[in-house]
Amino acid sequence: MKRIITLTVQDRSGVLNRVTGLLQRRQFNISSISVGPTESEGISKMTLVVEVEDEQRLEQVTKQLNKQIDVLKVSDITDKAIVARELALIKVSSGSQLRSEINGLIDPFRAIIVDVCKESITVQVTGKPEKIDALIELLKPFGIKEIARTGLTAFLRGHQPQVNDLAAYSLTK
Amino acid sequence: MKAEAKLEFQTSTAPKTGADLLIDLLIKEGVDTLFGYPGGAVLPIYDAIYRAQKSIKHVLFRHEQGMIHAAEGYARITGKPGVVIATSGPGATNLVTGITDAMMDSLPLVIFTGQVARTVIGTDAFQEADVMAITTPITKHNYQVQSVTDLPRIVKEAFHIASTGRPGPVLVDVPKDISSEILTVIPGNAAMDLPGYQPTIKPNPLQIRKLAEALPKAKKPVILSGAGVLHAKASAELTAFAEKHKIPVVTTLLGLGTFPADSPLSLGMGGMHGTYAANMALYESDLLINFGARFDDRLTGNLKHFAPFAKVAHIDIDPAEIGKNVPTQIPIVADAKVALTQLIEEAANSPSHEDWLETLNQNKKDFPLWYQHDPNGMSPQWLIEAVHKVTNGNAIVATDVGQHQMWAAQFYNFNHPHRWITSGGLGTMGFGFPAAIGAQMAEPDSTVVAIVGDAGFQMTLQELSVIYERNLPVKIIIVNNGALGMVRQWQELQYDNRISESLLHTQPDFVKLAESYGIRGAKIDNQEDLVASLPELMAYDGPVLIDARVLQKEKVFPMVAPGKGLHEMIGVKPE
Ligand SMILES: Cc1cc2nc3c(=O)[nH]c(=O)nc-3n(C[C@H](O)[C@H](O)[C@H](O)COP(=O)(O)OP(=O)(O)OC[C@H]3O[C@@H](n4cnc5c(N)ncnc54)[C@H](O)[C@@H]3O)c2cc1C
Numbered sequence: 001m002k003r004i005i006t007l008t009v010q011d012r013s014g015v016l017n018r019v020t021g022l023l024q025r026r027q028f029n030i031s032s033i034s035v036g037p038t039e040s041e042g043i044s045k046m047t048l049v050v051e052v053e054d055e056q057r058l059e060q061v062t063k064q065l066n067k068q069i070d071v072l073k074v075s076d077i078t079d080k081a082i083v084a085r086e087l088a089l090i091k092v093s094s095g096s097q098l099r100s101e102i103n104g105l106i107d108p109f110r111a112i113i114v115d116v117c118k119e120s121i122t123v124q125v126t127g128k129p130e131k132i133d134a135l136i137e138l139l140k141p142f143g144i145k146e147i148a149r150t151g152l153t154a155f156l157r158g159h160q161p162q163v164n165d166l167a168a169y170s171l172t173k
Numbered sequence: 174m175k176a177e178a179k180l181e182f183q184t185s186t187a188p189k190t191g192a193d194l195l196i197d198l199l200i201k202e203g204v205d206t207l208f209g210y211p212g213g214a215v216l217p218i219y220d221a222i223y224r225a226q227k228s229i230k231h232v233l234f235r236h237e238q239g240m241i242h243a244a245e246g247y248a249r250i251t252g253k254p255g256v257v258i259a260t261s262g263p264g265a266t267n268l269v270t271g272i273t274d275a276m277m278d279s280l281p282l283v284i285f286t287g288q289v290a291r292t293v294i295g296t297d298a299f300q301e302a303d304v305m306a307i308t309t310p311i312t313k314h315n316y317q318v319q320s321v322t323d324l325p326r327i328v329k330e331a332f333h334i335a336s337t338g339r340p341g342p343v344l345v346d347v348p349k350d351i352s353s354e355i356l357t358v359i360p361g362n363a364a365m366d367l368p369g370y371q372p373t374i375k376p377n378p379l380q381i382r383k384l385a386e387a388l389p390k391a392k393k394p395v396i397l398s399g400a401g402v403l404h405a406k407a408s409a410e411l412t413a414f415a416e417k418h419k420i421p422v423v424t425t426l427l428g429l430g431t432f433p434a435d436s437p438l439s440l441g442m443g444g445m446h447g448t449y450a451a452n453m454a455l456y457e458s459d460l461l462i463n464f465g466a467r468f469d470d471r472l473t474g475n476l477k478h479f480a481p482f483a484k485v486a487h488i489d490i491d492p493a494e495i496g497k498n499v500p501t502q503i504p505i506v507a508d509a510k511v512a513l514t515q516l517i518e519e520a521a522n523s524p525s526h527e528d529w530l531e532t533l534n535q536n537k538k539d540f541p542l543w544y545q546h547d548p549n550g551m552s553p554q555w556l557i558e559a560v561h562k563v564t565n566g567n568a569i570v571a572t573d574v575g576q577h578q579m580w581a582a583q584f585y586n587f588n589h590p591h592r593w594i595t596s597g598g599l600g601t602m603g604f605g606f607p608a609a610i611g612a613q614m615a616e617p618d619s620t621v622v623a624i625v626g627d628a629g630f631q632m633t634l635q636e637l638s639v640i641y642e643r644n645l646p647v648k649i650i651i652v653n654n655g656a657l658g659m660v661r662q663w664q665e666l667q668y669d670n671r672i673s674e675s676l677l678h679t680q681p682d683f684v685k686l687a688e689s690y691g692i693r694g695a696k697i698d699n700q701e702d703l704v705a706s707l708p709e710l711m712a713y714d715g716p717v718l719i720d721a722r723v724l725q726k727e728k729v730f731p732m733v734a735p736g737k738g739l740h741e742m743i744g745v746k747p748e
C-alpha cells in the first residue's frame with residue numbers, strides 16, 4: 001500500500017541522506033520525496049510517498065525514522081483529511097495547429113501553458129498525483145518530450161473530522 | 174623543576190587552536206583515555222595531545238581496527254564511551270568494521286576523524302574520503318564540524334547521544350583547517366540543541382500494571398534477559414524480580430552474566446547454541462517477559478515457531494525494537510532498571526507454577542550441555558572449564574567469533590554482569606583480542622582473558638605490541654584447532670562434509686610470535702600439562718599467550734539448524 005509520511009526535520013547537512021539511506025537499507029520503496037523549508041527557520045519538511053506491504057512494516061519505518069536525531073516528527077497522514085499536491089511540467093510536441101486542441105484538453109485540469117516554441121509547448125499542472133497521471137495519459141498521443149514532477153507535498157487540513165483513534169503510531173497509549 | 178615550570182609556561186601562552194579546544198572539551202567530559210592513531214589530517218589534534226599529555230592518556234594502537242575494538246571493550250566494561258581518534262581517508266575507513274560492530278551491539282563510542290580542509294572537501298583531495306556518507310548508516314549520529322564555534326556543542330551532544338537511550342557510536346568529522354585554526358576567542362560552554370532526541374526512560378504505568386496482572390495468571394512464565402539489562406545496570410533488579418516470583422531466566426548471548434548462571438532459576442543461554450532447557454522454556458512458555466533483548470534471529474530461530482503459545486511482554490528503551498520481529502502484547506518502552514523497579518513494586522502476586530519449574534529442572538537434568546572427553550587430546554570445552562576453574566569464574570572474558578566463542582558462552586558460567594565481551598550482532602572476527610586490551614585498560618587489576626580462535630586472532634594480532642609496551646597482563650588463550658572451526662562445522666553439517674577453504678594448513682609458531690613481541694608464550698597440547706601450568710600462567714604478572722591445541726573436529730552442540738524452530742534442536746545428547 002502507498003502511504004504518505006511527512007517528516008519535520010532539522011535542516012542540517014546529512015539529514016536527507018540519513019532518511020533516504022535508512023529507507024533504502026530497510027527496503028522501503030520511495031515513490032516520491034519532496035523537501036523544503038517551513039515557516040520556522042532551520043526546520044524543513046519532507047513529504048515521502050512510500051510503498052509498504054503491511055501495518056507492521058509501516059510501524060517499523062515510522063519508528064526507524066523517528067529514531068533519527070535530526071528528525072523532529074513523523075506522521076503518517078494518509079488516512080487523515082489532508083491537502084496533497086504535486087506540480088508537473090510536461091513538454092508536448094505540438095505544431096501550431098494542435099495548440100488549441102491541447103488547450104481545450106488541459107483546461108478542465110486547470111493546467112496552464114507556461115512555455116511555447118515552434119516544436120513544443122510546456123504544460124504546467126498541479127494537483128493530486130492521480131490527476132497528473134490522468135493528464136499525462138491524455139497528452140501522450142501528442143508525443144511527450146519530457147516530464148518533470150516535484151513529488152507530492154502535503155499537510156493536514158485546518159479542520160480534522162473527529163475520527164476515533166487516528167494516531168498511526170504510538171506504543172505507549 | 175625549573176625545566177618543568179618553563180614547559181608549563183610555554184603551554185599556557187602557546188596560542189590555542191581548535192584542536193586544543195577539542196582536547197579541553199574531552200577532558201571536561203571526563204575522558205581519561207584516547208584510543209588513537211595519527212596521520213596528516215589529525216596532526217593539529219596530535220599537537221594538542223602532546224601539549225595536554227599530563228591530563229589525558231593516549232594509547233597508540235597498531236591498526237585502527239584494533240584500536241576501535243579496544244575502545245569497544247573499554248565501553249562494554251565501563252559503560253562509558255570509548256573515545257577514538259583516526260586520521261582522514263584510510264584511517265577513517267579502517268574504522269568501519271568497528272563502528273558497525275558497535276552499532277549492532279549498542280556500544281557507546283565517540284569517534285573523531287580528521288578530514289581535509291573545508292576549502293578542498295569534495296575535490297578528491299589527498300586522503301579524502303566521504304566519511305559522513307560512509308558512516309551514516311552505521312552510526313547513531315554523525316557530525317562534520319563546520320565552524321570552530323560549534324565544537325563545544327557538538328562534543329557535548331556527541332557524548333550525550335552516544336551514552337544515553339540506546340547507546341551507540343557517534344562520529345565527529347573534523348576538517349584540518351578547523352583543528353588548526355588559531356582561536357582569538359575561546360568559545361565558552363554551549364547548550365545542547367537536540368529537540369529531536371528524547372529517549373523514553375519511564376514506562377507507561379498502565380503497561381506495567383498490565384504485566385503485573387498477567388503474572389499471577391501465567392502457568393509457564395519465563396524471562397529473557399538481554400544486553401539492555403547491562404546498559405541499564407539492572408542485574409540486581411532483574412535478579413530480585415526473578416527470585417521474588419520464582420521466574421526462570423534465559424539469557425541471550427550478550428545478556429550472559431545479567432543473571433547468575435549458578436542460580437537454580439537460571440536456564441542458561443537461549444538460541445542457536447543455547448541449552449535445551451532454555452529453548453524449550455521459550456518454546457512452551459505462556460508468558461515471555463523480555464528485558465532488553467532485541468529478539469535477534471540467532472536467539473529466536475525460525476520466527477514462525479518462536480514462543481507460539483506465549484503472551485509477550487517486551488521492555489526495551491528503543492521503541493523500534495518492540496514488535497519488530499515478534500508480535501508483542503505488552504509493549505513497554507523504558508529503561509530496564511526503571512521498569513524493573515516499578516514492576517517489583519507493582520507486582521504483588523506471583524504465578525503458581527510449580528509444575529513448570531519441575532519440568533524445566535528435569536530438562537536441565539536430562540539435557541545438560543555435554544561434550545566428549547578425549548584422553549589423548551584436549552577438548553575445547555574442557556579447556557574453557559579449566560579456565561573457569563583457575564580464574565574462579567571471576568575473570569573478564571573477551572572472545573573472538575567462532576566455535577570458541579560459543580564454547581566460552583556455554584562453559585564459562587557467568588555469575589556476574591559486565592565480565593563478558595563478545596561481538597554478537599556483527600560477529601566480527603578480530604574483535605576479541607583488542608577488546609580484551611580495552612577491558613584491561615579499564616580494569617588494570619582484573620584478570621582479563623582473551624579466548625580467541627587461531628584464525629580470528631591472526632586478524633588483529635599486531636596489537637601484541639600494545640600489551641607489551643604498556644605491560645597489560647592480558648592472558649591470550651588461542652583455542653587452536655587449525656581450522657576456521659565454525660565454518661568447518663557448517664560445511665560438515667550443512668554441506669555434506671565438503672570442507673572448502675576452512676582449514677589452516679600453515680600457521681605461525683605462536684609462541685615464537687609472542688616472544689618476538691617480548692611476550693611470554695606457551696604451547697600446550699594435552700590436559701595434563703594444562704592442569705599443571707595454567708594456574709601459574711594465569712597468575713603471571715604480565716601478558717601471556719597460550720597456544721592451546723584442541724581437537725579439530727569438535728563441534729558446537731546443541732544446535733538449532735538454520736530455518737528450524739527452537740524446539741527442533743539437534744545434538745542435545747551424546748550419540
Ligand atoms: C557465531 C555466533 C553465534 C550466535 N549464537 C547465538 C545464540 O545461540 N543465542 C543468542 O542469544 N545469540 C547468539 N548470537 C548473538 C546474536 O547474533 C545477537 O547478537 C544477540 O542475540 C543479541 O543479544 P541482545 O538482544 O541481548 O543484545 P543487543 O543486540 O545488544 O540488544 C540489546 C537490546 O537492549 C536494548 N536496550 C539498550 N539499553 C537499554 C536499557 N537501558 N533498557 C532497556 N533496554 C535497553 C536495545 O535497544 C536492544 O534492543 C550469536 C552470535 C554469533 C557471532
Ligand SMILES: Cc1ncc(C[n+]2csc(CCOP(=O)(O)OP(=O)(O)O)c2C)c(N)n1
Pocket residue numbers: 573574575576577578600601602603625626627628629630652654656657658659660
Ligand atoms: C571478519 C570475518 N570474516 C569471516 C567471518 C566468518 N566466520 C565466522 S566464524 C569463522 C571461523 C573462525 O575461526 P577461528 O577464529 O579459528 O575460530 P574457531 O571457529 O575455530 O573457534 C569465520 C571465518 C567472520 N565472522 N568475520
